[in-house]
Amino acid sequence: MKKERIKKIAIVGPESTGKSTLSPQLAEHYQTIWVPEYAREYCQKLTQPCTWQDEVNMFRGQLALETHLLPKANKLLFCDTTFITVKIWSDRVFGKSPKEVLDELPKHPYDFYLLMNIDLPWEDDPLRDFPNEREYFMDVWHKELKALNARYTVISGTKEMRFQNAVRAIDDFLATGGSS
Numbered sequence: 001m002k003k004e005r006i007k008k009i010a011i012v013g014p015e016s017t018g019k020s021t022l023s024p025q026l027a028e029h030y031q032t033i034w035v036p037e038y039a040r041e042y043c044q045k046l047t048q049p050c051t052w053q054d055e056v057n058m059f060r061g062q063l064a065l066e067t068h069l070l071p072k073a074n075k076l077l078f079c080d081t082t083f084i085t086v087k088i089w090s091d092r093v094f095g096k097s098p099k100e101v102l103d104e105l106p107k108h109p110y111d112f113y114l115l116m117n118i119d120l121p122w123e124d125d126p127l128r129d130f131p132n133e134r135e136y137f138m139d140v141w142h143k144e145l146k147a148l149n150a151r152y153t154v155i156s157g158t159k160e161m162r163f164q165n166a167v168r169a170i171d172d173f174l175a176t177g178g179s180s
Helices: 019-029 038-044 052-072 084-094 099-107 134-147 159-175
Strands: 007-012 033-035 076-080 112-116 152-155
Touching: 007 019, 007 084, 007 159, 019 033, 019 076, 019 112, 019 159, 033 052, 038 052, 052 076, 052 084, 052 099, 084 099, 084 134, 112 134, 112 159, 152 159
Parallel strands: 007 076, 007 112, 033 076, 112 152
Antiparallel strands: none
């Protein structure tokens, strides 16, 4: 019997939109695992401002973590952000993206994206940098996902509503065959 291909669902969006809250909730609901945001753990260890090399390291770390966890997933793998964030962040902070990231983007597609809306209040966190640029980043996410011809749904509402809306979007995606 052939094993069914794991579908990768990315939870993405600007800072402070509930990605890290929603990812484990969805994994539990669908009885699978999730990939945490590698950059969060990486940045907690930094003692200086993030550099170009740090961005490349975070890209490699996120990709390695996903690759490691993919075989352990049960039909679905939820990814708390993706390395596309490295592209978006690098473009904003450094004015360009690492070539390695740009080259790899089309090689690592996700089957479906949940783009978290900016309608939740900002929550301060020492690892968050742009409380006044959420609209800018939301626009960038739309552009990036469209450039990838990605299938995605915007998830809005309170934290509780986000979970319900995400489950509905995923179930709809799966009901259509779950194809990109």
